[in-house]
Amino acid sequence: MGEKFARQWWWKVLSILCVAYAITGGFLIEVPQRFILNESIRNLYFHVPMWFTMIVLLATSAVNAIQFLASNNIKYDIISIEAANTGTLFGIMGISTGMLWGKFTWGAWWVNDPKLNGVAIALLIYMAYFVLRSALDDQDKKAKISSVYNIFSFAILIPLIYVLPRLTDSLHPGSGGNPAFNQYDLDNTMRLVFYPACIGWILLGVWIFSLKTRISLLKQKKIFSE
Amino acid sequence: MLNQITSLLYKDFVLERRLKHTINGLVIYTLSTSFIIYFAYNQPEPTTWIANFWIILLFVSINAIAKGFSQEKINRLAYYYTIASPIAVLISKVIYNTLLLLLLSIVFLIIYSLTSGYPIFNNALFMTIVLLGSISFAITLTCLSLIAAKTSNSNTLMAVLSFPVIIPIILLLIKLSKASLLDISILDVSPDIGIVASIDTVTLAVSYILFPYLWTD
Numbered sequence: 421m422g423e424k425f426a427r428q429w430w431w432k433v434l435s436i437l438c439v440a441y442a443i444t445g446g447f448l449i450e451v452p453q454r455f456i457l458n459e460s461i462r463n464l465y466f467h468v469p470m471w472f473t474m475i476v477l478l479a480t481s482a483v484n485a486i487q488f489l490a491s492n493n494i495k496y497d498i499i500s501i502e503a504a505n506t507g508t509l510f511g512i513m514g515i516s517t518g519m520l521w522g523k524f525t526w527g528a529w530w531v532n533d534p535k536l537n538g539v540a541i542a543l544l545i546y547m548a549y550f551v552l553r554s555a556l557d558d559q560d561k562k563a564k565i566s567s568v569y570n571i572f573s574f575a576i577l578i579p580l581i582y583v584l585p586r587l588t589d590s591l592h593p594g595s596g597g598n599p600a601f602n603q604y605d606l607d608n609t610m611r612l613v614f615y616p617a618c619i620g621w622i623l624l625g626v627w628i629f630s631l632k633t634r635i636s637l638l639k640q641k642k643i644f645s646e
Numbered sequence: 647m648l649n650q651i652t653s654l655l656y657k658d659f660v661l662e663r664r665l666k667h668t669i670n671g672l673v674i675y676t677l678s679t680s681f682i683i684y685f686a687y688n689q690p691e692p693t694t695w696i697a698n699f700w701i702i703l704l705f706v707s708i709n710a711i712a713k714g715f716s717q718e719k720i721n722r723l724a725y726y727y728t729i730a731s732p733i734a735v736l737i738s739k740v741i742y743n744t745l746l747l748l749l750l751s752i753v754f755l756i757i758y759s760l761t762s763g764y765p766i767f768n769n770a771l772f773m774t775i776v777l778l779g780s781i782s783f784a785i786t787l788t789c790l791s792l793i794a795a796k797t798s799n800s801n802t803l804m805a806v807l808s809f810p811v812i813i814p815i816i817l818l819l820i821k822l823s824k825a826s827l828l829d830i831s832i833l834d835v836s837p838d839i840g841i842v843a844s845i846d847t848v849t850l851a852v853s854y855i856l857f858p859y860l861w862t863d
Contacts, residue, residue: 489859537817544810551806555797565796568856572789573811575852579845580814 426630431623438620442469445613452610456525463521465613469621470514471539475581476622477507477629478546482574485567497563498636500570501553506629508546510621515539535592538580545573650730654738662746668717669746672710676702676754684761692765696823699758700816703779706750711743711787712804715795732861736788736853743784751776765827771835772826775819778839782815782846789853792860818842 425431446465454461481503488496518536519529530536552569556562662669679702683690690698715723726735755776766772787808794804818838825835832839 489856538814541810541813544813548806548810552793552797552803555799555803561796564859565793568860569790569793569807571856572849572852575848576811576814576845579841579848 426634432627435620435623435627438616439624440620442466442613442617442620446617449613450609460521460525461610463517464610465617467514467517467521468614469618470510470517472618473622473625474507474510474514477503477510477625478574478577480629481507482571485570485574488563488567489571494559494563494640495637497567498640499633500567502632502636503629504546504549504570506625506632508543508550509628510625511539511543511546515543533592541580542577545577549573647731647734650734651738651741654726654730654734655742658738658742665717668713672706672750673753675709676706676750677757679705680754680757680761683758687762689763692827693824695762695765696820696827698762699755700779700820700823702758703751703754704783704812704816706754707747707780707783707787708804708808710746710750711784711791712794712801714739714743714788715792716800727861732858733854735861736857739788740784740850740853743788744781747780747784748777751780766823767829768826768831771830771832772823774832774839775822775826778822778842779815779819782819782842783812785846785850785853786812786815789849789857789860792857796860815842815845818845 442465446462451459451461481500484496484500484503488494488500522531522536523529549566549569553562553566556565683698683702687694687698790808790811791804794800794807797803818841822835822838822842825838
């Protein structure tokens with residue numbers, strides 16, 4: 421099912437249209453004026469979709485790791501590592517857009533906040549995953565052990581990103597008494613840009629990931645045929 | 647199953663008693679770090695005291711648990727594989743590591759209190775947290791130590807793999823320990839204890855599912 425979907429073109433066109441619309445609309449369309457946030461609220465169109473894309477890709481990575489352990493087919497391991505690679509890339513983009521926003525809104529590149537620390541730890545976990553992979557030589561052993569670590573760390577990532585920040589107060593929009601990106605603040609003109617932006621960036625992430633996977637699978641084929 | 651767990655536990659205790667240098671090494675590790683903190687701070691502020699306590703305990707735990715699988719030869723692991731189920735190995739290791747960490751944290755707490763003072767007000771709460779910490783570290787690190795033992799460079803990798811995973815737990819433990827500086831009852835911090843316990847449960851469940859895959863390799 422995945423391969424067939426990867427070769428279809430309609431969702432790639434949709435992704436380009438959505439991202440192009442989100443970038444132009446994100447900068448040009450009127451936004452509600454909120455205290456403190458002001459025009460920086462536009463970062464919502466860029467910062468938040470990065471996290472959605474990251475989570476989609478990391479979940480794909482974990483699911484494929486499970487499938488690898490269940491089937492022992494090396495293809496799933498390649499899909500898993502490429503999803504983790506692309507997911508980490510989007511995580512780094514999410515953190516940089518967030519830092520840029522934080523510099524203008526909070527006055528600092530980094531603040532001690534559960535959400536920020538959570539994603540920093542999440543990225544550290546995936547960097548450890550890449551180190552683990554490079555430390556193992558034998559391909560089957562590498563695939564098996566790194567799949568186990570992938571699933572193990574994904575299980576810890578969920579409470580880290582979704583549960584812990586919701587239990588503590590934070591400066592981040594969406595918690596405590598701060599201007600929040602929730603149903604009261606996010607008005608309909610913003611939704612008009614925000615939802616296409618999410619769809620566009622997620623599809624773009626999936627596209628990058630599917631291209632990387634195809635390249636890796638071809639390289640793998642070459643190794644076996646030589 | 648129970649039979650296998652008890653005999654594996656017995657084996658671990660016998661091994662520990664015969665290879666005295668490992669546990670002695672860890673005790674001396676705690677002794678020297680306590681003195682380093684004493685030289686650096688004399689009597690640290692209560693919050694610094696707590697942060698140091700957990701950071702050192704984290705390093706001690708990683709060192710203590712990392713040797714759990716890597717000290718056993720590959721052939722011997724293959725032998726266990728023929729006589730015991732992987733779940734029995736996992737459970738016996740978790741129990742053994744919990745007891746080992748509990749012992750080490752009590753030894754460390756005594757030495758640390760003698761050199762750097764003891765600012766804790768609510769002893770019962772703090773002891774509960776230390777117990778909870780030992781259990782959490784043991785559960786999280788046991789599975790990771792087997793992953794690290796499978797690589798050629800296991801000591802470095804043990805630290806690299808376990809730090810990011812253990813940070814959420816250690817942050818909660820530090821937060822809980824700060825509560826024990828004040829006259830706060832266990833009931834007031836029970837939500838946080840609940841979070842640590844649920845993270846432990848999830849980790850244990852994931853280890854339970856994944857351990858057989860690591861084991862048969």
